[in-house]
Amino acid sequence: MTPVLRVENLGKSFTVHELGKTIRACHGVSMTIMPGEFVGITGRSGSGKSTVLKMIYRTYVPDEGRVLYDSARFGTIDLCETDERSILYLRKREIGYVSQFLNLIPRTTARSTIEEAALDMGRSAPEAREEAEALLSHFELPPELWDSFAATFSGGEKLRLNIARAMVKHPRLLLLDEPTASLDDYSKGKVRDLIERLKGEGTTMLGIFHDLEFMQGLCDREYAMSAGNFTKRADVLAGAAS
Numbered sequence: 001m002t003p004v005l006r007v008e009n010l011g012k013s014f015t016v017h018e019l020g021k022t023i024r025a026c027h028g029v030s031m032t033i034m035p036g037e038f039v040g041i042t043g044r045s046g047s048g049k050s051t052v053l054k055m056i057y058r059t060y061v062p063d064e065g066r067v068l069y070d071s072a073r074f075g076t077i078d079l080c081e082t083d084e085r086s087i088l089y090l091r092k093r094e095i096g097y098v099s100q101f102l103n104l105i106p107r108t109t110a111r112s113t114i115e116e117a118a119l120d121m122g123r124s125a126p127e128a129r130e131e132a133e134a135l136l137s138h139f140e141l142p143p144e145l146w147d148s149f150a151a152t153f154s155g156g157e158k159l160r161l162n163i164a165r166a167m168v169k170h171p172r173l174l175l176l177d178e179p180t181a182s183l184d185d186y187s188k189g190k191v192r193d194l195i196e197r198l199k200g201e202g203t204t205m206l207g208i209f210h211d212l213e214f215m216q217g218l219c220d221r222e223y224a225m226s227a228g229n230f231t232k233r234a235d236v237l238a239g240a241a242s
């Protein structure tokens with residue numbers, strides 16, 4: 001079986017000009033994710049977790065290493081070298097990303113935020129509408145908010161909408177950066193339910209979590225990160241393919 005993702009020896013440093021210093025965010029990061037796996041990354045603040053995810057999503061270009069992704073459209077490609085057009089296509093159709101921070105589309109209602117994501121995937125207008133309403137209900141966003149601009153939502157409501165937008169796509173690969181960080185336990189449970197459902201549908205997921213206790217029974221393997229590298233090699237621990 002071809003891995004969905006094969007990260008090889010990724011490294012990235014940042015130059016902070018004000019300080020005249022270079023920060024090594026991560027180095028020598030390697031991992032392999034097979035189709036349908038749900039892999040977790042844990043580690044302390046500043047250990048480089050988001051940097052790794054951003055290099056996979058190509059928000060950051062690494063200084064070294066490769067990110068081999070098995071695309072439905074393009075076959076296996078190195079995301080570090082793929083042209084911008086293909087990256088935009090992949091972000092639209094194959095790779096979903098839930099950011100650690102809120103980034104909602106301005107002047108767009110909650111309903112259209114999700115509908116547009118579904119339409120991008122090629123769903124029909126009635127299908128998109130139905131799926132959007134199902135997700136808005138699942139996340140218990142009050143119906144009177146569905147046609148309001150998300151900019152006025154509370155932090156937790158925005159976060160739930162953010163997640164719903166990524167999940168409606170049923171992406172081939174879903175990257176989650178602490179999707180439950182600022183949610184109460186009840187809302188976390190709602191996110192967990194959807195992750196479980198996506199997993200049941202065979203979605204491959206890589207997620208950063210503060211602690212994996214909440215994902216117990218769902219997460220297949222864990223990589224623990226410290227000072228820019230994995231200290232616990234999940235593939236070795238679990239004896240899975242690498």
Ligand SMILES: Nc1ncnc2c1ncn2[C@@H]1O[C@H](COP(=O)(O)OP(=O)(O)OP(=O)(O)O)[C@@H](O)[C@H]1O
Pocket residue numbers: 014015016023024025043044045046047048049050051052100
């Ligand atoms: N764009 C950037 N410019 C400069 N430094 C950066 C940048 N992005 C990340 N860093 C630095 O790289 C290191 C790793 O950051 P990263 O965001 O990957 O950590 P993290 O493990 O996700 O932390 P947290 O759990 O707090 O989100 C930090 O020291 C951070 O300051």
Ligand SMILES: [Mg+2]
Pocket residue numbers: 049050051100177
């Ligand atoms: Mg982070």
